[in-house]
Amino acid sequence: MPRPSDGKLIRCAVYTRKSDEKGLEQEFNSLDAQREACEAYIASQRHEGWKLVPTAYDDGGLSGGTMDRPALKQLLADIKAGKVDCIVVYKIDRLTRSLADFARIVEVLDQSQASFVSVTQAFNTTSSMGRLTLNVLLSFAQFEREVTSERIRDKIAASKARGMWMGGVPPLGYAVENRKLVVVPEDAATVRMIFERYLELSSVLALAIDLEERGIRSRPRIDRSGVERGNAAFSRGALHLMLQNRLYRGDMVHKGKAYPGEHDAIIDADLFAQVGAMIAQNRNNHVDGVHASEPSLLVGKVWDSFGRRMPPSHSTKPGKRYRYYASDNRDARLKERRHRVPAAELEAIIIAQLRKRLDAGGGSTSFASHAEQRQLVAETIERIEVHPDRIDIAFIEAAGQPMQVSVPASLIRRGNESRLALPPEQRAVGAKDPALIKLVAKAHIAREAVAAADNKSIADLAAEQGLSRNYFGVLLRISYLAPDIVTAILEGRQPAQLNRQRLARMTSLPIEWQQQREMLGFG
Numbered sequence: 391m392p393r394p395s396d397g398k399l400i401r402c403a404v405y406t407r408k409s410d411e412k413g414l415e416q417e418f419n420s421l422d423a424q425r426e427a428c429e430a431y432i433a434s435q436r437h438e439g440w441k442l443v444p445t446a447y448d449d450g451g452l453s454g455g456t457m458d459r460p461a462l463k464q465l466l467a468d469i470k471a472g473k474v475d476c477i478v479v480y481k482i483d484r485l486t487r488s489l490a491d492f493a494r495i496v497e498v499l500d501q502s503q504a505s506f507v508s509v510t511q512a513f514n515t516t517s518s519m520g521r522l523t524l525n526v527l528l529s530f531a532q533f534e535r536e537v538t539s540e541r542i543r544d545k546i547a548a549s550k551a552r553g554m555w556m557g558g559v560p561p562l563g564y565a566v567e568n569r570k571l572v573v574v575p576e577d578a579a580t581v582r583m584i585f586e587r588y589l590e591l592s593s594v595l596a597l598a599i600d601l602e603e604r605g606i607r608s609r610p611r612i613d614r615s616g617v618e619r620g621n622a623a624f625s626r627g628a629l630h631l632m633l634q635n636r637l638y639r640g641d642m643v644h645k646g647k648a649y650p651g652e653h654d655a656i657i658d659a660d661l662f663a664q665v666g667a668m669i670a671q672n673r674n675n676h677v678d679g680v681h682a683s684e685p686s687l688l689v690g691k692v693w694d695s696f697g698r699r700m701p702p703s704h705s706t707k708p709g710k711r712y713r714y715y716a717s718d719n720r721d722a723r724l725k726e727r728r729h730r731v732p733a734a735e736l737e738a739i740i741i742a743q744l745r746k747r748l749d750a751g752g753g754s755t756s757f758a759s760h761a762e763q764r765q766l767v768a769e770t771i772e773r774i775e776v777h778p779d780r781i782d783i784a785f786i787e788a789a790g791q792p793m794q795v796s797v798p799a800s801l802i803r804r805g806n807e808s809r810l811a812l813p814p815e816q817r818a819v820g821a822k823d824p825a826l827i828k829l830v831a832k833a834h835i836a837r838e839a840v841a842a843a844d845n846k847s848i849a850d851l852a853a854e855q856g857l858s859r860n861y862f863g864v865l866l867r868i869s870y871l872a873p874d875i876v877t878a879i880l881e882g883r884q885p886a887q888l889n890r891q892r893l894a895r896m897t898s899l900p901i902e903w904q905q906q907r908e909m910l911g912f913g
Contacts, residue, residue: 403443403474404428405465407484411451421448424480431509432478443474454487455535469502477506487535550644553651561635562609563656571653578656580606581638585657585665588633592668594626596891603861633665687737687764688774694729695777729776734885734911735810739797743783825890830879836862837869864894872903875912885911
């Protein structure tokens with residue numbers, strides 16, 4: 391209770407709180423009832439110098455188990471500023487249901503020589519017995535809150551075990567009707583397409599780029615505060631979560647356990663399993679460095695002439711990153727100088743030999759992406775040995791062809807740098823990459839559209855071609871490639887590491903041609 395009045399004015403602020411938002415829309419709700427009772431109590435103490443502070447400190451729909459309440463924060467700030475002498479509440483649990491939080495509130499009150507009153511409960515916090523009584527009551531309030539929380543958690547667990555939807559923002563493809571998930575046919579078709587395209591592209595990054603090209607974005611929605619959300623490009627993280635969301639195959643998941651859901655599945659079990667297997671495989675590849683910005687295709691396949699493994703490594707100099715396959719020097723018995731081979735050059739030699747082998751066997755040589763190249767290496771190559779004068783390639787299956795091929799190559803050292811020198815007849819010649827050629831062609835079409843446009847914006851031109859504005863901008867950058875780079879791509883003479891995905895991801899492609907050649911590996 392406030393200290394007895396000696397003619398001093400006691401400024402009283404009413405604080406009200408309700409745990410949920412139910413009923414707050416009514417003309418006279420629980421907060422109004424609490425305020426009315428508190429104001430009446432303050433009026434009855436007018437002879438003691440009590441005066442109502444007109445500011446309303448109302449927290450609707452907020453738990454008493456937290457201090458993160460806007461009105462409470464403002465009230466405590468006003469107490470510290472000397473604007474309030476006494477807090478008046480309907481019941482003490484309106485102020486807090488936590489002993490720890492109550493201790494912090496009392497500390498603020500004591501520092502400011504302020505106090506509080508509960509209209510329905512008599513407390514004198516200036517005495518030790520009064521504080522003990524209050525602490526006991528708050529202990530019961532905290533116990534009640536914890537029991538209620540446990541009861542809610544148990545109800546959610548039991549409901550999800552029965553496959554029931556327990557609220558929240560429904561995932562793309564579903565809407566909520568009568569507290570149940572129902573399939574939205576148009577969005578469901580988009581979800582199926584995303585799963586199927588992931589199987590085709592084998593990469594979440596490639597999938598995100600593909601969706602951006604198609605202009606497919608997240609579903610727009612309005613949140614509780616009236617702010618528009620969504621309608622944005624799919625991020626890699628969002629796509630990862632979508633592709634692993636068991637809700638799409640008809641399950642309801644709670645704490646890692648899946649239960650048959652009441653809702654209809656959008657993705658059949660077979661497709662979901664295939665996508666899950668590919669995600670797991672890509673996760674293993676990520677551990678091996680396959681999905682680095684410049685993946686190393688020959689991980690685990692390269693040895694030097696002394697039998698030492700040559701794992702991928704890299705060095706960085708201002709403005710550029712250099713990849714190598716370098717001998718592992720952890721074997722103390724071997725004192726020989728380690729081999730260090732430029733990764734791009736070695737990979738180009740291996741890919742060229744694979745193409746020759748497939749051509750001789752009548753197979754397809756269309757494997758433009760890193761994933762396809764790595765899969766082919768894994769399936770056909772047993773071991774690659776780098777010698778000072780040659781590269782030995784051992785194949786897994788002969789299929790009427792030699793089990794081992796030796797490619798003449800000299801390892802030339804220049805200080806700490808090294809290069810692979812091949813005789814003219816062995817120099818790797820790339821193959822035409824249809825996807826890369828198509829990207830360059832689309833880039834020039836976009837540039838021609840801009841040149842022929844009559845006061846049209848980039849957004850309008852992109853829409854006319856069925857592309858997003860961002861992807862249209864990517865095409866415009868690519869259209870300014872150096873002529874010799876374009877010619878090399880059209881003739882299939884591009885570096886082995888250059889493909890459609892890598893070129894499309896280069897958001898900082900320079901305009902200067904020589905810088906382009908260095909960045910893309912034509913230098």
